[in-house]
Amino acid sequence: MQQEPSKYEPLKIEKKWQTRWEEARAFEPSDDKSLPKKYILSMFPYPSGRIHMGHVRNYTISDAIARHYRQMGYNVLHPMGWDSFGMPAENAAIKHGLHPKKWTYENIDYMRQELASLGLSFSRKREFATSDPLYTKFEQEFIIRMFEEGLLYEKKQRVNWCETCHTVLANEQVIDGRCWRCDNEIALREMPGYYIRITAYAQELLDDLKKLEDGWPKQVVTMQENWIGRSEGLSFRLMLAQQSQAKLGNSFQGFEVFTTRPDTIYGVSYTALAPEHPIVNYLIEHGCLDEAKIAQIKAMQNMPERERATAEKEGVDLEISVINPLTSEEIPVWVANFVLSGYGGGAVMAVPAHDQRDWEFATKYGLPIREVVHAPGSDLEKGAWSGDGVLVASGHYTGMSNREAKDAIIDHFEVLAIGRREINYKLRDWGISRQRYWGAPIPFIHCPACGLVPEAIENLPITLPDDVEITGEGNPLESHPTWKKTACPRCGGDATRETDTMDTFVQSSWYFLRYCTPNDPERPFKREDVDYWMSVDQYVGGIEHAILHLLYARFFTKALRDLGYINVDEPFSNLLTQGMVLKEGAKMSKSKGNTVDPDAIIASYGADTARLFILFAAPPQKELEWNDSAVEGAFKFIRRLVDRSDNVTEKSLPGIDHAALSKEEKTARRKVYEALRKSAEIYENRSFAFNTVIAAAMEALNALNAQKNTLVWSEGYFVLLNILEPVIPHICWELSEKLFELGNFTAITIPQEVFEAESIRLAVTVNGKKRDEIEVSPDLGKEEILSMAKTKCAKWLEDKTLVKEIYVPGKLVNLVVK
RNA sequence: GCGGACGUGGUGAAAUUGGUAUACACGCCAGACUUAGGAUCUGGUGCCGCAAGGCGUGGAGGUUCAAGUCCUCUCGUCCGCACCA
Numbered sequence A: 001m002q003q004e005p006s007k008y009e010p011l012k013i014e015k016k017w018q019t020r021w022e023e024a025r026a027f028e029p030s031d032d033k034s035l036p037k038k039y040i041l042s043m044f045p046y047p048s049g050r051i052h053m054g055h056v057r058n059y060t061i062s063d064a065i066a067r068h069y070r071q072m073g074y075n076v077l078h079p080m081g082w083d084s085f086g087m088p089a090e091n092a093a094i095k096h097g098l099h100p101k102k103w104t105y106e107n108i109d110y111m112r113q114e115l116a117s118l119g120l121s122f123s124r125k126r127e128f129a130t131s132d133p134l135y136t137k138f139e140q141e142f143i144i145r146m147f148e149e150g151l152l153y154e155k156k157q158r159v160n161w162c163e164t165c166h167t168v169l170a171n172e173q174v175i176d177g178r179c180w181r182c183d184n185e186i187a188l189r190e191m192p193g194y195y196i197r198i199t200a201y202a203q204e205l206l207d208d209l210k211k212l213e214d215g216w217p218k219q220v221v222t223m224q225e226n227w228i229g230r231s232e233g234l235s236f237r238l239m240l241a242q243q244s245q246a247k248l249g250n251s252f253q254g255f256e257v258f259t260t261r262p263d264t265i266y267g268v269s270y271t272a273l274a275p276e277h278p279i280v281n282y283l284i285e286h287g288c289l290d291e292a293k294i295a296q297i298k299a300m301q302n303m304p305e306r307e308r309a310t311a312e313k314e315g316v317d318l319e320i321s322v323i324n325p326l327t328s329e330e331i332p333v334w335v336a337n338f339v340l341s342g343y344g345g346g347a348v349m350a351v352p353a354h355d356q357r358d359w360e361f362a363t364k365y366g367l368p369i370r371e372v373v374h375a376p377g378s379d380l381e382k383g384a385w386s387g388d389g390v391l392v393a394s395g396h397y398t399g400m401s402n403r404e405a406k407d408a409i410i411d412h413f414e415v416l417a418i419g420r421r422e423i424n425y426k427l428r429d430w431g432i433s434r435q436r437y438w439g440a441p442i443p444f445i446h447c448p449a450c451g452l453v454p455e456a457i458e459n460l461p462i463t464l465p466d467d468v469e470i471t472g473e474g475n476p477l478e479s480h481p482t483w484k485k486t487a488c489p490r491c492g493g494d495a496t497r498e499t500d501t502m503d504t505f506v507q508s509s510w511y512f513l514r515y516c517t518p519n520d521p522e523r524p525f526k527r528e529d530v531d532y533w534m535s536v537d538q539y540v541g542g543i544e545h546a547i548l549h550l551l552y553a554r555f556f557t558k559a560l561r562d563l564g565y566i567n568v569d570e571p572f573s574n575l576l577t578q579g580m581v582l583k584e585g586a587k588m589s590k591s592k593g594n595t596v597d598p599d600a601i602i603a604s605y606g607a608d609t610a611r612l613f614i615l616f617a618a619p620p621q622k623e624l625e626w627n628d629s630a631v632e633g634a635f636k637f638i639r640r641l642v643d644r645s646d647n648v649t650e651k652s653l654p655g656i657d658h659a660a661l662s663k664e665e666k667t668a669r670r671k672v673y674e675a676l677r678k679s680a681e682i683y684e685n686r687s688f689a690f691n692t693v694i695a696a697a698m699e700a701l702n703a704l705n706a707q708k709n710t711l712v713w714s715e716g717y718f719v720l721l722n723i724l725e726p727v728i729p730h731i732c733w734e735l736s737e738k739l740f741e742l743g744n745f746t747a748i749t750i751p752q753e754v755f756e757a758e759s760i761r762l763a764v765t766v767n768g769k770k771r772d773e774i775e776v777s778p779d780l781g782k783e784e785i786l787s788m789a790k791t792k793c794a795k796w797l798e799d800k801t802l803v804k805e806i807y808v809p810g811k812l813v814n815l816v817v818k
Numbered sequence B: 001g002c003g004g005a006c007g008u009g010g011u012g013a014a015a016u017u018g019g020u021a022u023a024c025a026c027g028c029c030a031g032a033c034u035u036a037g038g039a040u041c042u043g044g045u046g047c048c049g050c051a052a053g054g055c056g057u058g059g060a061g062g063u064u065c066a067a068g069u070c071c072u073c074u075c076g077u078c079c080g081c082a083c084c085a
Helices: A010-024 A053-071 A087-096 A100-116 A133-148 A198-207 A218-228 A242-247 A262-267 A278-285 A291-302 A305-310 A356-365 A402-415 A527-533 A548-562 A598-605 A607-616 A628-647 A663-684 A690-705 A710-724 A729-740 A782-792
Strands: A037-042 A075-077 A152-162 A167-169 A186-196 A231-240 A254-259 A270-273 A315-323 A330-336 A347-350 A419-424 A444-447 A451-454 A485-487 A494-497 A538-542 A575-578 A581-583 A760-766 A769-776 A802-808 A812-817
Touching (some): A010 A729, A037 A527, A053 A075, A053 A607, A087 A100, A133 A152, A133 A548, A167 A186, A198 A218, A198 A548, A218 A548, A218 A575, A231 A402, A278 A315, A347 A356, A628 A690, A628 A710, A690 A710, A710 A729, A769 A782, A782 A802, A782 A812
Parallel strands (some): A037 A075, A538 A575, A760 A812
Antiparallel strands (some): A152 A186, A231 A254, A231 A315, A231 A419, A270 A347, A315 A330, A444 A451, A485 A494, A760 A769
């Protein structure tokens, strides 16, 4: 790579500065809470063993932001830690016989050193791993407090079970019917588990998205909105007809349905139950249906939900009926594979004319399709009309707009007390039980006398036993000879510990709060520290956490607020979702064999080159295509920067008589300050388009190189090293120390004179097409400019009529001809 | 199907938010220095055309003196949700 001797020796320089920063604890924030603060945070990593380019990109972005704000005089908190509980540690144990704790903490040590080699400006005092017992201690305390407040409960429910991970997953962690981590198909299992009542915060989580509209990518806000999935409608009971009640042995009088379209109740032509509905089970168990039907229903029940979603609509007539509360008409009840058991009572009223699913089902089974909302565009031969319209054949609501009718009909149900306005959410409670070893134990005790009892706070943390055998079969805490044996904290009798551990998303839901107080053994964090540092001013991480982590962390923040721990509503004011790092158009992955090893890049080019390439090649939000020769280009730029620093003669920012400068010298100054202006802009508007700042700095260096004035060179380096320090810190500290005694990492005022040119170029366009340019003094009058333009473009005006002349000061002249 | 984002040179990408399209860089071409160059420096490089000139921001319309930018339709790519009644 470098065959010529060069003054630029990245490895030597970088090691030197990393050591000095470390020894000086250069990036610890001040305790002075009167200073203006910035909390800049990247999502903390899982310590998988080695960093990858995605990490490099993530941490380089937030590091640059942190360094910039330090220069601007802010008290900056830029911490780092480890999301260190989780599956891979157990997989390593199974595969290589390593203890998860040893494997995890060794990985942390290695990765810490890898991150240090990137020159990241972390506060080291606040570092922790979520598997540290101290962290577990406070987390268990939160869980117990949530239990006391009814925010956490235990129940038995059908859950998502991953056969590969041998554990339960929350809904958010199932992606296309597969495990988010191992990609295995999930199955359903009836199991007891602990649930956090995130649904109690559904409305606030939805409402507060408004506060995030300016600071978060629109896409993420929309995804969260859809995930929470609020819908407003009517919930009412459909009563079974007399003979049907008798058929069901009088065990059921009716069932509850939820609809967002009460305006279409006059059009209900059948109702449908989920295959899991208790009425369906009763009919099967009591032999009320013939063999063929029972077999069909059983087939539906056995089909996993995921397959049902793509299967053709299918159903069976249950030979019972309910009464339409508005028309008193008898309506048949079917069981249908498209009705979800987990939503709105597991039963729906079907209006084939105005719901596409109901339409398809009705068409297949020859059920009536009755129009009750009429609109010009509607064609019920082709499909359902779910848009707005005017009610027809709807009793005394006929003629009303369907929107008015919706409210009127809800009111009617409420007045008669046969139904009520209801808001439903798609969001489900968050199941946090995992049947794994390497996680935070759920701090509960099962006592034969007292039932479910939380551990006493003074006994926390409940830590994991070290002497376990990890085989991948079953939960090692369950099979441990003594660990789960304990005394009930309430009655003192023999009792058993809960052996489930927590979902690792619990740990990542509050780590940003723990950073506010450096590793306090007494409490999770000091309130005044949280008051000062929160919320996070800039959060940087991958889009893959758009729902999971970001929703849980938002919830946890609100819950801890209501438990009296903090006074924060939203944890992350601004969010930047960085794009993936690609090679050959695909995400880097070991299986594809298209990875680039950060350590190798740093070893051959240095961290500054890696950082420069990553920030220059694309804006941070976009995908980044790895390109070896562009990396080489980044290296060459730094080398040019070093080599040309010989032109600097002054030790500080020199005063320059701008008017006396040559054209090239003025251009150089202008380019330098344009770069500075651009730099300020990208932080202020939070676009973080480092690529444009770097381009501007390159232009400035090119312009400096086109002139010879050493004062202009000196000023140029003073400013350029300031701009580039967040991007390529090592070489900037090296040069700035040598040239300016590090006096240039501070806010620099832009002298406005550099933007005042004595002549400006105006484009001359004819009918909007650029034809020529004129160079004029900036104070020249409109008339003179127009006449110059006309002379210059005489050729284009021949044989034409000039109909309009437009002059945009500082920009252009447009001559309109016919 | 619904929702969101995005389509600009050979490539990664800019464009002061309606005002000179392609800055900066990679690549490529030429030249200089060199035994040599995969080092360095200098210059060139949207497409068609010998030129004058014409054409150009996925495509088609529209608004405007002026459109990559605004509006309508359309095609394509990516992402999310996916029977939520």
